[in-house]
Amino acid sequence: MASIHFGDYELRSMHANSEIKNSTKEVDTILVPNPREAINSVTVQTGLDDNGVSLTWEDLWVTVADGRGGSRPILQGLTGYASPGQVLAIMGPSGCGKSTLLDALAGRLGSNTRQSGDILFNGCKQSLTYGTSAYVTQDDTLITTLTVREAVYYSAQLQLPNSMSKSEKKERAEMTIREMGLQDCMNTRIGGWGAKGLSGGQKRRVSICIEILTRPKLLFLDEPTSGLDSAASYYVMSRIARPDKREGRTIITSIHQPSTEVFALFHNLCLLSSGKVVYFGPASAANEFFSLNGFPCPTLQNPSDHFLRTINKDFDEDIEQGSGGRKTTEEVIDILRKSYKSSNGYQEIRRQVAEICKKGGGVLEKKKSHASFLTQCLVLTRRSFVNMSRDLGYYWLRIAVYVVMALGLGTIFFNVGSTYNSIEARGSMLMFIVSLLTFMAIGGFPSFVEDMKVYEGERLNGTLWC
Numbered sequence: 001m002a003s004i005h006f007g008d009y010e011l012r013s014m015h016a017n018s019e020i021k022n023s024t025k026e027v028d029t030i031l032v033p034n035p036r037e038a039i040n041s042v043t044v045q046t047g048l049d050d051n052g053v054s055l056t057w058e059d060l061w062v063t064v065a066d067g068r069g070g071s072r073p074i075l076q077g078l079t080g081y082a083s084p085g086q087v088l089a090i091m092g093p094s095g096c097g098k099s100t101l102l103d104a105l106a107g108r109l110g111s112n113t114r115q116s117g118d119i120l121f122n123g124c125k126q127s128l129t130y131g132t133s134a135y136v137t138q139d140d141t142l143i144t145t146l147t148v149r150e151a152v153y154y155s156a157q158l159q160l161p162n163s164m165s166k167s168e169k170k171e172r173a174e175m176t177i178r179e180m181g182l183q184d185c186m187n188t189r190i191g192g193w194g195a196k197g198l199s200g201g202q203k204r205r206v207s208i209c210i211e212i213l214t215r216p217k218l219l220f221l222d223e224p225t226s227g228l229d230s231a232a233s234y235y236v237m238s239r240i241a242r243p244d245k246r247e248g249r250t251i252i253t254s255i256h257q258p259s260t261e262v263f264a265l266f267h268n269l270c271l272l273s274s275g276k277v278v279y280f281g282p283a284s285a286a287n288e289f290f291s292l293n294g295f296p297c298p299t300l301q302n303p304s305d306h307f308l309r310t311i312n313k314d315f316d317e318d319i320e321q322g323s324g325g326r327k328t329t330e331e332v333i334d335i336l337r338k339s340y341k342s343s344n345g346y347q348e349i350r351r352q353v354a355e356i357c358k359k360g361g362g363v364l365e366k367k368k369s370h371a372s373f374l375t376q377c378l379v380l381t382r383r384s385f386v387n388m389s390r391d392l393g394y395y396w397l398r399i400a401v402y403v404v405m406a407l408g409l410g411t412i413f414f415n416v417g418s419t420y421n422s423i424e425a426r427g428s429m430l431m432f433i434v435s436l437l438t439f440m441a442i443g444g445f446p447s448f449v450e451d452m453k454v455y456e457g458e459r460l461n462g463t464l465w466c
């Protein structure tokens with residue numbers, strides 16, 4: 001009979017159903033508070049899937065230069081794991097280091113940061129291969145002039161291998177769009193500054209669509225539900241989480257305000273405050289952990305709201321601790337952190353990490369093939385032409401200016417002759433044309449910056465050859 005302790009609580013597994021698929025064990029547990037007894041039923045999943053990707057991190061530190069010759073820690077000694085077929089939610093107040101943790105795990109930290117500690121995939125130090133993982137970043141970098149269908153289909157053409165036919169790629173793109181509930185706006189332009197198109201939540205879903213096209217085994221999501229209503233958040237999260245049961249996908253997501261239903265989809269929860277872990281363990285046991293330490297979730301309140309409110313120290317609000325009176329948030333965080341560090345739950349996490357590392361799972365599958373260099377060149381050229389031709393300022397307005405200027409210059413310098421004076425006139429005209437072209441090129445810079453953002457995202461995901 002396995003047991004996990006959280007402070008004075010003990011999570012005892014009473015029965016393991018070994019017939020559950022995907023190495024998932026449904027366990028009836030008794031949560032026994034000492035000296036009181038409380039019975040609860042949670043699902044503990046081992047998540048041991050031979051085809052999936054297990055991710056562990058131990059004593060992970062990330063620091064940045066503070067500009068005064070020293071360094072400032074963003075993440076401080078984090079230890080945890082994510083297993084195939086499971087969803088790990090990273091929660092915490094704004095600025096606590098959720099995105100930094102995701103960046104560190106995905107190997108995307110900025111060059112001004114320093115990282116120490118071990119991040120292992122299937123128990124080995126190895127880099128993520130193309131197609132194994134995908135990262136939905138916090139900002140949506142999409143080509144605003146394309147429709148949803150075009151954006152996802154172009155991406156499918158770039159990402160999916162040449163061995164797949166055009167119709168298969170189209171089908172994959174449309175299926176993914178439907179999965180994210182975007183079927184009604186397939187032909188709507190994404191839109192951006194100056195041209196309203198999709199809503200913020202719909203754009204978020206397009207970004208997710210693009211990243212899950214290759215069906216990656218490891219998925220990083222940075223606030224995938226921001227901008228979505230609670231029903232859409234639930235459907236999006238459940239659709240992302242659902243295939244993992246079949247495909248053994250490992251999902252790590254940062255999230256701000258999950259509804260109770262969305263929260264129920266999480267297997268494990270990592271609660272951060274100022275870069276330190278306040279709680280890491282089964283999401284379903286977090287409530288008990290807070291109650292045990294004197295911060296029970298009020299009846300009818302969403303537990304995740306309660307957790308965030310309890311550990312948010314940005315607003316100097318005191319917190320009621322059971323019969324222990326009011327405490328400052330700093331004190332509350334300290335109590336929770338100490339309780340977590342001294343709990344058997346923490347030891348259990350370390351044991352799990354060691355077990356996953358020992359079990360290994362081998363090297364990650366070979367780099368998945370994507371479209372050939374030639375196909376990518378053709379698709380990118382076509383996409384760029386479509387984009388430019390729909391951008392009034394970038395293309396049509398400039399053509400109009402060039403035509404007007406050509407007619408104007410042609411009229412002024414018509415029949416300029418071949419005397420010595422005409423040399424001066426020709427020189428002036430050439431100078432004017434060079435200045436005009438330079439000036440017009442600067443006008444295209446904002447569009448170029450937008451294109452570069454899309455390119456950078458695709459390059460970081462390994463989609464492009466160059």
Ligand SMILES: Nc1ncnc2c1ncn2[C@@H]1O[C@H](COP(=O)(O)OP(=O)(O)OP(=O)(O)O)[C@@H](O)[C@H]1O
Pocket residue numbers: 064074092093094095096097098099100101110112113
């Ligand atoms: N490359 C960097 N250089 C300097 N500071 C950084 C860098 N990356 C992160 N930080 C700082 O680290 C802290 C945590 O940032 P991070 O983006 O990880 O927070 P977060 O929890 O994701 O916040 P939010 O929920 O608001 O997105 C912030 O104070 C941020 O300014």
